[in-house]
Amino acid sequence: MIDVIIVGAGPAGLSAANVCAKNGLKVKVVDEFMKAGGRLLGQLHEEPDGTWWNGIEEAKKLSEDAQELNVAVECGVSVHNIKQEKSYWKVYTTKGDFKTRALLLATGAAETSLPIPGWTLPGVMSIGAAQVMTNVHRVRVGERGVVIGINILSAAITRELQLAGIEVSSMYLPGKNIVTEDAAKPLSTMKSMLKVASLAPSKLIRLGSYFMKYESLQSLAVRFYPKNGMKVWGMPVHLRKAVLEIVGDKKVEGVKVAQVDVNGEPILSTEKFVPADFVCIAGGLYPLVELAAISGCPFQYIAELGGHVPVHNENMKTPIDGLYVAGNITGIESAKVAMKQGAVAGYSISMDLLKTDVNIEDQLQQAINHVKQTRNQATIQFHPDIHSGREKIHASFKNTLRTDI
Template structure:
């Protein structure tokens, strides 16, 4: 019998594992990828203070600590079933079955696909795949390409590709269709990006975004949006042009781009061909929740969190006894927030398995407060209304009578 079984060796899973191991619990962590670290492995960006956030180094720190604490981290392992057995959980993996007192799901997130004509050609990939190939495997994805889909994730990774010496000629909207939905809408895209414009490298963009607080001005701004796009890091970002087709015989040879109206509809006779050898498609992220569904955990759809998420408390506890969640499975946020959530989940497990529950009350409360502080300071926020989304889930948990009042600090 294992004390704690953790699915996901990313920032949340490893952080939780280390807290549990420090407090004397036997911990096993599994991950389907070949290396521990999760999405940390592909991250590299400059902080506002000029320092660099190197995800590979952060992952190494967490993994080294786990090894020192005798945490069993097993990579290349998939979990395909989970069953509740009395007061324990039985986890079915590709390397055997395991019985555990506490089960933490830290499975992270997956990318939303945006289908565009020609998207099955070799040379077309998700923006996240380009990030992993570049920063993890050190494989050059191509010589010159475009990014289709304008959001905070694609902007951050595009910069990483540039830093690796890869030419990204432009960022475009995807051609509007039933599948691309809001991603192909210029006004909605502008609205979402204005909320994170304070992070823009251009002072002109930052000042301009402050003048665009009134939504009534957005259509006017788009009407006069520069035909050549607005340059960010020397690369034009187009809100009035969309990629309507990826072109090539046996591989990507270019994209067909058309000007679009304020609703994202292509304008007749405005098409042009842009030669490129790779295309990155960015549709955003959604919580990876399949394993939570297998357990029977209740869900709630919260758009601010990226989709359906397991109902949980601030302590990262679900309504099911012995089941915990942490990281992007609970909603799309930065790796720093995921790490702090993992710490909360770790203390929750330790407290629940301890004979002296009150002894960990202070640490748990402080860990919850640290999550909120980290969220407030996050450089990259995938949704500006993340706090509203969090409150919805916590209140749902509370309203259903699934959590005692003491689980809510300060509410």
């Protein structure tokens, strides 16, 4: 019997594992990727204070700590089922079945697909795939490409591609359809990007965003948005142009672009071909919750957290005995927040299994406070009103307990 099994060797999973191991628990971490670190492995960006956040180095530190603490980290292992027994959880993996007293799901997030005609052509990839290929595998994704989808994630990764010497000619909206919805609307996209405009490299954009607090001004700005886009890092970002189709015979050769009206409807007489040898599609992220779903854990849809999330409290406990969650499975936030959440889960699990050390309760509360501090200091939020989303899911946990009584 293993004390704790953690599914996911990303920032949340490794942080939780290290806390549990420090408290004397036997810990096993499994991850289907070939290397521990999760999303950290692809992250490289400059912070507002000029320092660089190097995800590979952060992952290395967490992995080295885990090794020193004798945490069993097994990569290339997939979990295909979990089942709660009377006093333990049974975890079914491609490397055998295991029993554990406590189970932490730190499965992270997945990318939302935006269906666009031609998206199955070789050379089309998600923006996250481009990040992994560039920063993890050191593979050049192409010579000249375009990004479809304007959001916080695509902006950050596009900059990483540029730093790697890859030309990204433009960023466009996706063509409007039943799936793309708000992502194809200029006004909705502008509102989401205004939340991070203070980080823009252009003084003009930073100054302009200051006056965009009112709906009327935002609508006016969309109407008079430059037809040639607004340059960020030397690359035009188009709020009034969308990709209608990805073009190519046996591989990507370019995209068909058209101007759009303020509602995202294409103006067909403006169609134009833009050459490219790769295309990145950026639809955003959603919590990866399949394992939590088969556990019997209740869920709630909360837009501020990125979609359906398992019900849990501040301690990262679910209403199901012995089941915990941490990281982006609980809502889309930064790797820094995920690491702090992992620590909370680690202390929470340790307190529940050991039941004797009062010290752990104090450390748990400190860890919860660190999550809040990290969230408050975050320069980028993937979803607006993240604090409201957290309050909703924590209230749902309390309501679930009342219903069970």
